Amino acid sequence: MAVTGFLTDSTLCIGCKACEVACKEWNDVPDDGFVWSGLSYDNTLALGHSTYRHVKFVERDPKAGCGGNSAEQITWEFSSDVCKHCENAGCLEACPTGSIVRTEFGGVFVQPDICNGCGYCVVSCPFGVVDRRPDDGRAFKCTFCYDRQKAGESPACAKACPTGSILFGRLDDLEAAADRRIAQLHASGMTDATIWNPKETSVGGTHAFFIVRGDPRAYNLPPKPEVPTTLLHQSWSAAAVAAGAMVGLSLVAFALGRGAK
Amino acid sequence: MRDCMRIGVSIVLLLLVGIASATAATETQISQTMVDPSPYRLFTAVASSGNGYLVAWGAGVAPNIDVQGGRPMTIYLRAIGADGTPIQPLPVAVGTGQKPSIAWNGHEYLVVWGITDPTSGPLSTPSVAAIRVREDGSLIDSAPVTLISEVNPFSDQSTVVWSGTQYLVTWTRGMALVDLALNARRISLTPLGGEPFYSGTSGGDFIVLPIVFVGFRQNILIQPVSATGETKTPTILNGPHAGIAGVDDGYAMIWDDTTALYTSHLSADGVMSPSSPLFTGRVRLLSLKARDGRIAASWQTSPDATHISVCTARIDTATKPICSSGVQHDASLDISSTSILLAWSDQKADGDVVRINVTPSTDMPHADSTLGRSISDLPPAVPAADRRSDGSVIVAWTEYSQTSKHFEVHLGGLSSKGVRLTDRVVFPTSLDQGPPIVSAGFGRTIILWNEGTVESKIRLVIVDDVSGAVIATLLLGTGVTPTVAFDGVEWMVAWQTSAAPSVVRFAMLNSDGVVLAPGSVPATSTTSPSQAAPAITWSGKTFFLAWRESALAGQPATDRIEVSAVSLAGVASAPVTLDFADAGLGMPSLAANGNRLLVSWGRPVNTLRQAVFDSTGKQLGKFIDFAWPYAFGRTRTHAITGGFATLAGSRVALTSADGVALDTIDIQPAAGTGDFVADPSNRLTFIYSRLVGNTSAATFAQTMGLPRRRPQNR
């Protein structure tokens, strides 16, 4: 089986939210409440236990390739956020029950029959993707449509995307396609187009990577995400120091105290 | 004095008119200019016969491919000579799928590709397709052959190599040994499995390089496979990409470890020698070929966001890699006995162009958008034309609609004064409509085309000439290459069925679209050969049907041209074999002029052969042969005043009604890709599609008169 991935090309996204709808319908994801956020047209607000695809609305002044109805009006860039399916996934490393595993397609998958809702994955994801569903108790996130991939289909969001903004395929092919797309965008004058795929951080690259225009931070894509396991060495070393101090101090205290008696 | 001047002036005028009409070759555009629906070209593949090359690539509608879902790419082929000059005037579309791969078996090329049409459910569907191609680029199989059928095709990566006695075909789920008759015997991968991605052959055995994921990093297995299909224990290579080519003492190999590219050598049973570095950087899409001690490699790297480079190097002479400086991608190469050909995709703002660069085999070609030539020039579809009795020309062609995202057949043309007629869509459906043919009736016109790309059916539509309303439409069976002729009252339609062995079927229809007499052509031999490429004309007394028959794969090769007379009741006479050859007979065409009938076809080597019949079907005289400067597949024959004109490639052969070869005229290569009509004063109007700019195309008409020259024989 091939390692597959998502290339989300934000320059093609029209903000239609077909990906959100298709994902929710296929995976039977509950609604997240009907709230008006007041933040542009984004009422979904974030990925979480009941949102596996989240379309972001970034308001911009019009520029080449990002037009609006008129030059004076604000326009948008849209981008569909998703679980990054990290090469080194914080949630996977943190899960104590072994519920979160890597599938044969390279995606990160929460096995719902094992998860007991300890919530440790929730604080271990550098992108804030996975969350615990309150009424259910377990942790949920994008499954990479594991059931569809096993049947040889593409994920629901990729199938529903009308513009080809969400591309699904072999990871190697997607990286080649991203290179070609960036070259094409640069040649068309959109020189701020960039690939966001944090390969040089401890996350080691994400299987869902993005083409965005301008600063990725405007899309809440962190520039240097780290998988929290990089902190284990220093933290356990400190614990060892603490343990040694506890033993040492206790022994000394009692020995001296005995001596004082 | 005045009379002399008058005569002189009129002679001059006549001459001028003559010259003018001979040279008046202005184009009239008869369709909208449409943007190339498949302007993105990827996945080039090259193989060499030793004397020349065959280049293949995929063309798609979008720059990125959705592996499952979305429109699959169209596979194109073009044959190139050893010096880099294309043998065929234009690329040929052979099927839909992904990532072609080619092997030469000493006699013909086998082009193999994967199919990823989105299907779901438990049924097997075609997954790996192949087509056999001659050295000159003409197709042996008229439609792709399914080699492998799997449930849920995910076969976007296939390779083929020829060991000397058999092919090894690999695809993402497995591999198979394939014989010359294209029977595939599946062989199993080892338990380590993997997805076969690269393959090579040496000494009759093979090495397959599947990709496996070790800790979810892509690595390569070196998997020897014997000629009998036994797989030996594989070894792992710590890198995601490789290229392999057979050499005398085993295999040459290039591979990368995500930071650099290395060259190495494998023994015949897969033992790897130490590697030496070749290039530093992240690479992909490696291609390696070897012949007679020459080893050449190409690969792709992305130096920065604005550039993608194709780099090439000679391994045997250890040349320094040269990388391109623009946006070039998807390169491949092969080596002939005298030269090396590099093909790549050169990216423009709105599409790609496939370019080739050929150097002598002492050198090494590199990629550059100013070097070599472009070979992917492509008109989108082959138009068809017919002449109405009022002198107007009706033209049917396929156009890609940006609104419906489908190919649709348009009907338009030129008025009798040569003014463009407004075109309209004939009968939009939800499926893609393929290249049409057209025939003018009395007040009505019949148009036929292929509908749908999978299990394509032939659709027939009869429209009223004045209102454009659709009188009748029906779907004939699954089939390809329809042809039609009008006898003054009714039409006869013929086509070839899709399932192998293909059979030619026909039907008579009245102008209301009622089918009067369906039938099929009787088999000529007991070994049920494959009938293909029918052509019909009305002789004045009866319909004449000509077609080509080939032996089925695996049997002694014979090609034949057959003719049969079909009565109005739909009864076909016993076929008569006009011509035969071991292989290489082209698609016939025929026309009637008064009480004479001319059948034309191509035959090896580079010859146009014709035969003349009287209206009862008796052949008059022997064959008329024209030497042709290149190979061609298809011919178009029409009656002109005094005889016949036959178009093949970009040359027209003129034959008198009595069967005397008169002359040949060369026209612009693009102008010969469609059809032509003749008016009573022997002005030929060529109808063709051609590129406008890089990625747009339109259908044009160009009229020229025939120059007056003395008749010439061969």
Place this chain on the structure above:
Amino acid sequence: MKGTIPESRLDQIREQAALGQLDAQGIRPSGSPFPETPSYHGLPIVKPPVWTWEIPLYFFAGGAAGASSVIAIAAQMTGASSSLVRDARWIAAIGAAASGPLLVLDLGRPERFLNMLRVFKPQSPMSVGAWTLTLFGTASAGAVIAELLRMKRIGDAAAFVAALSGLVMATYTGVLIGATAIPVWAKHARTLPIHFGASALASASALLTLRGHDDPALNALGLAAAAFETYTGIEIESCDDIESAPLRRGASGLTTRIGGFFSGPLPLALRLLGIRSKRARRAASASALLGSLITRIAWIEAGKASAADPRPLLK
């Protein structure tokens, strides 16, 4: 209005603005001269912890239990009073017994608590903790049961195992929250285990003191812990990085300071000034216990506040 903020605040504003990291509350009009990190509508990136009150209580109880088992061994090995040793072992066992249900109750699916023991993943501090609690719980219970059954050797062996695993119990919770994606926790990944270990030691010795064992060793340990907590408090107050802001600002900042006060300066002062007063020592112990619990609550609250701020991750 003039005089409502000190001049030093203006200096601070200027220094922070120069670094592009102005830490201010209030409305930021778009186009304002405040240097602003681009973010998506200021929405958070990482998710806050979903844990409820059981977890900080477990940190407190489990830590105290673990440290208590260490004190038990140290006391036993140096020949301290056997009742001290016995009480220390009992505190460890009771604490362990309370820890289990606390953790199970916090789970989203409590009935599946045994899945924690499906695998052992050393790279997951929670997996290490689950197994450590299992071992510690068994050993500490074994120690007291063996004592009840008068099986001294088995009891001593169990107590030794309890102490070893108790060392992990007392410190691993610092690793648990340190090795996460929450900025304030991750920033202090190196100090949290030591902090929690000291806090656990303080709690254990405080419990034993309040139980009646007025041992100078316990006082020394309490003093050392209080001194360390005071030092930690000063360190937190002097952290001016944006990740540590929740430790000084808002509700979580207040809780941190309260917890720090009860853990550090108060017991330190009480123990130093009332060096001869048993009542002072008892008061210091009570303060240390309260401070230990509040400190754990504060760190969880700081984590929630830290998750709500995307700026540290967008640097």
